[in-house]
Amino acid sequence: MDLGLRNKVIVVTGGTEGIGGAISEVCATEGAIVVVVTRATAAVTAFEQKSREQGWRTHVVLRELGSPDSCRGAIDEVLLASGGRIDGLVNNAGVNDGVGLEHGDPERFLASVERNLGHYYHMTYYALPALKAARGAIVNISSKVALTGQGGTSGYAAAKAAQLGLTREWAAELLPYGVRVNAILPAEVMTPLYQSWLSTMADPESRLRQITSAIPLGQRMTSPQEIAATAAFLLSERASHTTGQFLHVDGGYVHLDRALTTPRQG
Secondary structure: OOOOOOOOEEEEEOOOOHHHHHHHHHHHHOOOEEEEEEOOOHHHHHHHHHHHHHOOEEEEEEOOOOOHHHHHHHHHHHHHHHOOOOOEEEEOOOOOOOOOOOOOOHHHHHHHHHHHHHHHHHHHHHHHHHHHHHOOEEEEEOOOHHHHOOOOOHHHHHHHHHHHHHHHHHHHHOHHHOOEEEEEEEOOEOOHHHHHHHOOOOOHHHHHHHHHOOOOOOOOOEOHHHHHHHHHHHHOHHHOOOOOOEEEEOOOOOOOOHHHHOOOOO
16 A cells, blocks of 8 residues: 655654664655654664665654754754655654662652653654644654553653653644644564563563563564554555544553453364
8 A cells, every 4th residue: 555655754763773763664665755863873874774775765863852952953954854844753762761669769750751751842842833834744652651551660651651641632732734643552562672671581581471472462572563554654644534543553462351362262
C-alpha cells in the first residue's frame, strides 16, 4: 500500500536506532524526506551509511534536546534543511532511567521528567507553525508503563503518562488546523537499550523467556518495524480521520488476559 508519504518532510527525534531508527527507515523507504534529530552516537554513522547505500533522502541534525533553546535550534536546522516544511513530527527520544520513589529523590525525579517529557513539548512548540501550514501530523511514542506501571521508574512513568495527556490535549487544540495527534504505546520491544538492560541480568536468556511468555500474541517481543509501520500509517493521509488515539502495538500485552498464553486444548 502506498502511504502517500513521498516528498513529505518527517522529523524523528532519536531516529537513528531502535524504534526511532525503524520509523526513519520505514518513512524513508516510503519516499519521505526524513530529518533525524539526535545526539552524536556511533549509530549516527551507521544510519548515514545505510541511507547512502539505500538512496534515501535523509538529513541528521546533531542536537541534545535538553532545553527549549536546543529544541528551537534543532527546528531551525530542520527548516533550513527542508526548505521550511514539516509534514510530520515523531517525538520518540527518551530513556527508562530508573528514577524511582524508594531509591530516587525529588531532584532526580524532576530531571527524569524533564529528560523524557520536556522536548516533546518544546519540539512540537517550535515545529507548530510549519505543521499548521502543512496540516501535518504528530506521533508521540509513549510506553505501556504509562498505564501499567513498572516499579522503580517514577520519572519515566510520569513522563510517559503525561505524553498521553498532551496527545489528547494537542489533538483537541489543533483541530481547527487539521493537525492530527496520536500516540503509540509499545510494550516489550527488542531495541539496543532493551538489550543493554537484559545484559545486566544474571541469566538474560531466562529473563527473556519469562518476559516473552507473558505476551499473549505469539509469546514474542514486538519488533521495532512493527511499531514503525503503525507510526508511518498515522503520519500518512491513510489515517486522515484518526486523531487523539492511543494505539497499543504490543501483542495484546496490556489488554489481554495473561491466561491466554497457556496452550489450550483442541
